[in-house]
Amino acid sequence: MSEVSLEQLPIQELAKIKSSIQNEFESLRNSLEQLLVAQRKFRNCIATAQATVKEENNGKPILVPLTASLYVPGKQIRSDKVLVDIGTGYYTEKTLDETVKFYQHRIDTLDDNLKQLEKLLNEKSSQIQTLDLILVKKLQESRSK
């Protein structure tokens, strides 16, 4: 998209392009927020795992949540391992180290995605700014005619 061709476009066209870029911008920002939420969840998981997955917790009495509204007294067993959702409905048993590594890897992957998204967002916002400038100029021209 060269600026020369943009300058030649009528105001309505420019406004249309601007609103479509703005839509893209909004949806990108939504994905960014979702990624941030996901990242926060994974961080929480690491913290929970570190607090729970240890030998000394074995046999400790807990209230086991069986459904959303049912809690039953029970005890923690095999507290050296947890089941981690590795996607598409599969769970694997992992030790604390493996669990932390797993979630850290996910967080890092998300970090990469976030960086790419931020770059895209910056591009879009500078495109919007350029369009705004041209639009203002065009409007002034049409008014002075």
Place this chain on the structure above:
Amino acid sequence: MASNDEIVQLAKRAAEKLRINDTETNPRGIPKAPFIDQVEKFVANADEAEAMLRMLQSMLDKYQSMEAVTLQKKASLNQRVPDIKETLQTVEFLKEQAAKSKSTVTTYELDETMHAHAQIDPTDAVCLWLGANVMLEYPIDEAVELLTERLDAANKNLKDCDEDLEFLREAITTIQVNTARVYNWDIQRRKAEKSRPEHEVVT
């Protein structure tokens, strides 16, 4: 539901106009929408037509907002029923296990996407989350009883919701038909007025 009373008032007024003596209601006290049979019987002039249209519109608003509330209630019940069912089944399973003096090994959600192992020894009491930050411990039999009651109540509520929705839809249609009829009558009256000679126009 405050809007219920308002509808009752409006329906009464409309009923008076329509010379209906008693307003029927459905089992939940939602008044039935009166059907305007012969428009000319109770709308005599432009003012009355306008007043009637306004009244119909406000009745329509009330019925529609009640429909929205009922739909919401139904959605939340539809969510709650499976949860109650699941909880009831689980409690019954625990009861069987306790009767056999068997321990149960299970996993529970420790955090999103993460589960941990737990063992439940035969137990005669379970804790039910009652909502509003209250959890109570119940003997298993009482829990079964409570959950069964709740399930029945929820199912009955769901049935009532469906009935109400049907009733409300019918009422909304009736009101809409009424509105169209009064509106068309008013247009015809205006036309007739126009075609009449000047000195005969009296309203």
